[in-house]
Amino acid sequence: MKVMPNRMDRGFFMYQKEFEQKALEVLRSGWYVLGREVEAFEQEFAFYTGARYCVGLASGLDALWMAFRILGIGSGDEVIVQANTYIASVMGITINGATPVFVEPDEYFNIDADKIEEKITDRTKAVLVVHLYGQASNMQKIVQLCKKYDLRLVEDCAQSHGACFQGKMTGTFGDIGCFSFYPSKNLGGFGDGGAIVTADAQIAADMKVYRNYGSEKRYYNKVVGANSRLDELQAGLLRVRLAHMQELTKERRELAERYHERLCNSRIQLPGVRKQADSVWHQYVVRCEERQELIDYLNVHEIGTIIHYPIPPHLSEAYNYLGYQKGSFPVTEHLADTVLSIPMYNGMTKEEQDYVIEVINRF
Numbered sequence: 001m002k003v004m005p006n007r008m009d010r011g012f013f014m015y016q017k018e019f020e021q022k023a024l025e026v027l028r029s030g031w032y033v034l035g036r037e038v039e040a041f042e043q044e045f046a047f048y049t050g051a052r053y054c055v056g057l058a059s060g061l062d063a064l065w066m067a068f069r070i071l072g073i074g075s076g077d078e079v080i081v082q083a084n085t086y087i088a089s090v091m092g093i094t095i096n097g098a099t100p101v102f103v104e105p106d107e108y109f110n111i112d113a114d115k116i117e118e119k120i121t122d123r124t125k126a127v128l129v130v131h132l133y134g135q136a137s138n139m140q141k142i143v144q145l146c147k148k149y150d151l152r153l154v155e156d157c158a159q160s161h162g163a164c165f166q167g168k169m170t171g172t173f174g175d176i177g178c179f180s181f182y183p184s185k186n187l188g189g190f191g192d193g194g195a196i197v198t199a200d201a202q203i204a205a206d207m208k209v210y211r212n213y214g215s216e217k218r219y220y221n222k223v224v225g226a227n228s229r230l231d232e233l234q235a236g237l238l239r240v241r242l243a244h245m246q247e248l249t250k251e252r253r254e255l256a257e258r259y260h261e262r263l264c265n266s267r268i269q270l271p272g273v274r275k276q277a278d279s280v281w282h283q284y285v286v287r288c289e290e291r292q293e294l295i296d297y298l299n300v301h302e303i304g305t306i307i308h309y310p311i312p313p314h315l316s317e318a319y320n321y322l323g324y325q326k327g328s329f330p331v332t333e334h335l336a337d338t339v340l341s342i343p344m345y346n347g348m349t350k351e352e353q354d355y356v357i358e359v360i361n362r363f
Ligand SMILES: *Cc1c(COP(=O)(O)O)cnc(C)c1O
Pocket: 059, 060, 061, 062, 085, 086, 088, 089, 130, 156, 158, 159, 179, 180, 181, 182, 192, 193, 194
């Protein structure tokens, strides 16, 4: 049996009729950018997360860099972020000219809240929390720290749609929650898309102006903004998927639970879940000291895997200029050398999962 790391087609065929109907409806409407579908999606997604406002954007990266732009964080400012993240989190900071200050992760792959305080300087303006792999971070401690030092709090929720800490949804703890709807995300569209959520009416209003060339009224431009609009087709299709998010998340949790119960191999370490937090299992990430051997072995058995991520941002060529070397963040670097995401997707069959489990247990 062949099992791929992800199957986005499955997520489409689950609700094929609804998606196709919505696509035709939008195509026939004659209105394609910033319209009824976007407005409806913004309301529904705000309601889903428990935030007051949502603003649809063109991508998750746009959500991040525009968040820092609107908060006025740029050149000369420092933003604290975990070292083990997707590089987009860091680009959201550096596009504005601000400097990322990296912190090592805890045992749940999230920022180690106990190591934040030592990194705060008088240039620190914000903390960017990444709920990596769908696992909510230790928000209690982080919110306290941000209050104590008067720091802005931005959340990168590109992998955590629906994940909660103490029953509150990720994205609603700080000033701005940033989401991506890239097709492979838990709430994925059929192209690029993103959004911010916020409780602050001014931030929401500023973001709406900013995403549309800085204009509120057509051809009257208040600021030098961007073109970062969620289109009607994506918004309509995202509404279809959003209506099923509860069952989609439940399915991922059941898959993760089965992996947890049945995977058993002393060479492989399974992911843990923080108390009072939960995971929506964007990825199911195991650790293995002999990772290359495991990858090759799984390949022979036609099981695909992905490394999220093989090169931490501080060692990537793009960030040479920050001046870090190998050894700068040993915990992060060790994770980069040992993590492996095994197949996890909506629509995964019991047969596929049983096969993955059986093969991994024989490694
Ligand atoms: C996907 C992702 C992003 C970027 O989202 P795009 O929509 O691809 O721009 C940012 N941060 C994290 C953690 C992501 O996984």
